[in-house]
Amino acid sequence: MTTQAQGLHARVLExxxxxxxxxxxxxxxxxxxxxLAERLEVxxxxxxxxxxxxxxxxxxxxxxxxxxxxRPVAEWNVYDPQVIRWRLAGADRPRQLRSLTVLRSAVEPxxxxxxxxxxxxxxxxxxxxxxxxxxxxxxxxxxxxxxxHDIAFHRVILNASGNExxxxxGDLVAEVLSGRxxxxxxxxxxxxxxxxxxxxxxxxxREGDAARAExxxxxxxxxxxxxxxxxxx
Amino acid sequence: MTTQAQGLHARVLExxxxxxxxxxxxxxxxxxxxxLAERLEVxxxxxxxxxxxxxxxxxxxxxxxxxxxxRPVAEWNVYDPQVIRWRLAGADRPRQLRSLTVLRSAVEPxxxxxxxxxxxxxxxxxxxxxxxxxxxxxxxxxxxxxxxHDIAFHRVILNASGNExxxxxGDLVAEVLSGRxxxxxxxxxxxxxxxxxxxxxxxxxREGDAARAExxxxxxxxxxxxxxxxxxx
DNA sequence: CGCGCTCAAAAGTCAGACTTTTACATCACA
DNA sequence: TGTGATGTAAAAGTCTGACTTTTGAGCGCG
Numbered sequence: 311m312t313t314q315a316q317g318l319h320a321r322v323l324e325x326x327x328x329x330x331x332x333x334x335x336x337x338x339x340x341x342x343x344x345x346l347a348e349r350l351e352v353x354x355x356x357x358x359x360x361x362x363x364x365x366x367x368x369x370x371x372x373x374x375x376x377x378x379x380x381r382p383v384a385e386w387n388v389y390d391p392q393v394i395r396w397r398l399a400g401a402d403r404p405r406q407l408r409s410l411t412v413l414r415s416a417v418e419p420x421x422x423x424x425x426x427x428x429x430x431x432x433x434x435x436x437x438x439x440x441x442x443x444x445x446x447x448x449x450x451x452x453x454x455x456x457x458x459h460d461i462a463f464h465r466v467i468l469n470a471s472g473n474e475x476x477x478x479x480g481d482l483v484a485e486v487l488s489g490r491x492x493x494x495x496x497x498x499x500x501x502x503x504x505x506x507x508x509x510x511x512x513x514x515x516r517e518g519d520a521a522r523a524e525x526x527x528x529x530x531x532x533x534x535x536x537x538x539x540x541x542x543x
Numbered sequence: 544m545t546t547q548a549q550g551l552h553a554r555v556l557e558x559x560x561x562x563x564x565x566x567x568x569x570x571x572x573x574x575x576x577x578x579l580a581e582r583l584e585v586x587x588x589x590x591x592x593x594x595x596x597x598x599x600x601x602x603x604x605x606x607x608x609x610x611x612x613x614r615p616v617a618e619w620n621v622y623d624p625q626v627i628r629w630r631l632a633g634a635d636r637p638r639q640l641r642s643l644t645v646l647r648s649a650v651e652p653x654x655x656x657x658x659x660x661x662x663x664x665x666x667x668x669x670x671x672x673x674x675x676x677x678x679x680x681x682x683x684x685x686x687x688x689x690x691x692h693d694i695a696f697h698r699v700i701l702n703a704s705g706n707e708x709x710x711x712x713g714d715l716v717a718e719v720l721s722g723r724x725x726x727x728x729x730x731x732x733x734x735x736x737x738x739x740x741x742x743x744x745x746x747x748x749r750e751g752d753a754a755r756a757e758x759x760x761x762x763x764x765x766x767x768x769x770x771x772x773x774x775x776x
Numbered sequence: 777c778g779c780g781c782t783c784a785a786a787a788g789t790c791a792g793a794c795t796t797t798t799a800c801a802t803c804a805c806a
Numbered sequence: 807t808g809t810g811a812t813g814t815a816a817a818a819g820t821c822t823g824a825c826t827t828t829t830g831a832g833c834g835c836g
Contacts, residue, residue, distance in 0.1 A: 389620075
């Protein structure tokens with residue numbers, strides 16, 4: 311699943327990144343590249359490259375005569391896919407899933423509305439196929455197969471919206487959905503009403519009914535929020 | 544405005560990043576670190592660090608025996624603040640502003656609704672202050688002063704939502720708003736109705752009226768979309 | 777035609793010397 | 807005692823050169 315680290319520098323990142331995002335190095339604490347290089351048994355050049363990347367993610371700040379200081383959480387590039395993966399793998403995964411789900415609940419309805427206007431016939435067909443796949447795997451403990459179709463469905467919606475920023479949230483949504491299946495409850499089959507809603511969204515998009523697609527997707531989002539005990543009015 | 548490049552490596556980034564995002568190096572084209580280092584008159588170590596950062600932004604991919612290949616636009620980390628800045632500075636700034644504005648229109652109403660539930664008294668006060676500032680500067684060609692208050696207003700809303708992902712869009716919204724003032728039309732004073740809407744949002748948040756805050760913010764968003772000729776039904 | 781072998785190109789890694797910035801302490805002077 | 811100039815050393819930053827590793831591509835052989 312996770313990209314196997316190729317290159318020494320990537321392996322260092324896979325050590326430091328999760329450690330920092332997990333709060334193992336508290337914000338404000340200072341590291342020294344030389345000491346780190348020695349501890350992780352790599353050359354300083356490799357360590358410097360790793361630090362540069364962490365710096366570009368705003369996880370740390372490197373200053374002369376001071377060292378590499380860990381930045382406060384509020385400054386991290388929390389939309390960086392790698393940062394998201396590290397944080398989801400860490401201890402505050404539940405909090406992460408909540409804030410990402412709230413983001414989904416804001417974005418996906420609008421994306422669905424746009425998809426209804428902009429989806430190509432191919433995308434409509436793909437969407438219908440995903441919905442059918444979801445129906446077919448919604449009973450009998452085929453959770454993994456269901457997940458695949460669910461992810462594909464939401465990805466198509468985001469892509470079909472025609473908006474680049476929405477399209478790029480595909481991986482994020484995939485992480486959230488698979489997180490729900492793997493680490494959340496979800497022992498039993500998915501709720502039939504949720505499955506039906508997906509089918510109806512596919513319908514609405516196919517018919518170009520933007521308002522209905524948006525409203526139906528909003529209902530799906532409300533369901534996702536309720537699953538995580540995030541109150542709705 | 545733009546962070547003055549400190550460190551040789553940052554200067555290299557400020558050369559390559561804009562060039563790549565502007566399409567000066569087309570996706571698929573290949574660069575060689577040695578050749579680049581020579582051309583930009585820096586050592587290979589510096590160039591390698593820069594390439595690493597570009598790689599972490601998914602702008603390029605570095606493979607042995609091949610070189611550094613520019614990735615297709617669809618794979619870039621378009622939520623990276625630096626990438627956003629580079630793209631906004633480039634040729635397809637209009638397209639960028641559109642897609643970012645659509646994102647805003649999805650996120651900010653939900654954020655405002657959450658803010659109405661979660662805002663602290665301090666945040667409510669700050670919000671009111673921003674709104675008053677907007678009113679005070681809405682006439683007489685004080686566009687810069689107005690912009691400052693406008694940015695502050697939206698930033699407070701996003702922060703007050705209590706959602707980390709929303710809060711991190713503050714810089715993005717700031718870029719969009721300042722882009723509108725500086726590079727768009729906006730010769731004359733802002734529309735009085737828009738100003739009034741902001742005041743009313745502040746009111747709604749103060750009173751904890753989530754539904755009203757969300758609806759009013761949605762009206763603001765519609766206005767922003769219309770300014771860019773993005774159709775509303 | 778295809779299979780495997782070899783070669784070289786390019787990134788990757790390392791080590792060491794040197795430069796630059798700058799926090800901190802020290803000291804002189806008011 | 808407080809304040810400002812000065813010096814020092816610590817840490818990041820830079821450069822260079824040698825070496826290793828991977829791997830695409832060409833070549834020859836079956």
